[in-house]
Amino acid sequence: MARRQDKPQRAGAETSLGRGIDILVALGSQDATANGGLGVVGIAKRVGREKSQVSRALKTLARYGLVDRDAETLVYRLGWRLFTLAAQAGHQRLLEEAPPVLQELVARFGETAHLSVLDDGEVLTLMSELSPSAVHASDWSGRRTPVHCTASGRALLLDHGENAVAQMFPAERLPICGPRSPSNIAELWRRILAARKVGFALADEEFESGLVSVAAPVRDFRGQIVAALNVSGPKFRFGSELQARGVVVEQAAEGLSRRLGWAFERTAPRGASGRAGNACTD
Incomplete structure (x- = not known):
């Protein structure tokens, strides 16, 4: 039986590797992910291959954890190992792409810029680009700061739900850092909601005076x-x-996010009703 040619074959698509890549691309399409995956017949139609070829390729991909098969619906989805590899690549890409963004922010404002992550309930600064001014914020690379009294902390908690935030702090009263630090979880939550509304967080003498x-x-x-x-x-x-x-700063963060593969779509005016991100989680 002659092979179907539903679409032009790219160079390399005749190989087993090429077929596997075509299948992964099909499973990663927007409608495939929205529908919870694709069956063998649907994949075969998309990649222009015989069902038997697709079945063999799927078995190999599944053996390496690159696709998963739902036992009830029999549809295939992208597998856990693929997401693990993508996440690992994303972390490396983040460290590679961030330095020029930090440098641009320092050039724009003349102040120190930082890249931070949430680590074990604290803000861990991965890298800093120092201000050229004699009086400037410190280089916090490798240092930790509280999540509740820093702008970075609130930015990192932007998608957290109220219950998730409350679980991070065993006591109702929060440690006082600077003169305007939030003193309780209710106040912290109000400030997170304010940050979520505009897409960025502000901290005015919360971590330290001045x-x-x-x-x-x-x-x-x-x-x-x-x-x-x-x-x-x-x-x-x-x-x-x-x-x-x-x-x-929000624009700079969006640009860096795009470099990490985020397909950003704004659904509301900037500074009005927030950003188009994930729903908050509890």
Whole structure:
């Protein structure tokens, strides 16, 4: 039986590797993921292959964890190992792509910029780009700060639900850091909601007296928050027009997110009703 030619074959598609890649691309399509996967016949139609060829390729991909088969519906989905590999690549890509973004923010504002992640309930700074000014925020690379009294902390919690936030703090009262630090979980939650509404977080003398900062979340290819961009500096120099500065940092974070594979689509005006990210989780 002659092979179907439902679509032009790309160079390399005749190989087993090429067939496997075509199948993974088909399973990663928007409608396939929205429908919970594809059956063998549906995949065969999409890639222009015989059902027997697709079945053999799927068995190999499943053996390596690159696809999963639902035992009840018999449809195939992208497998856990593929997401693990993508996540690992995303972390490396984040560290490769972030430095020029931090440098651009320092050039724009003349203040120190940081890249941070959420690690064991704290904010861990992965890298800092220092301000050229004599008086500037410190290099916090490798250091940890509280999540509740920093702009980066709130940016990293932007998709958390209220219950998830409450579970992070065993006591109702929160440790006081700076003069404007939130003192309880209810106040922290109100500030998270305010940050969620505009897509970025502001901290005015919350971590320490005289220090202000703005931060926005960085998302991976799944739309999940994996890091935060932060710019901080002395209040006497950086404290004016924090909202406008927050928009710039949010734009920088969106650009970095795109480089990590996030297909961003804004559904509301900037600064009005928030950003188009994942739903909050409890």
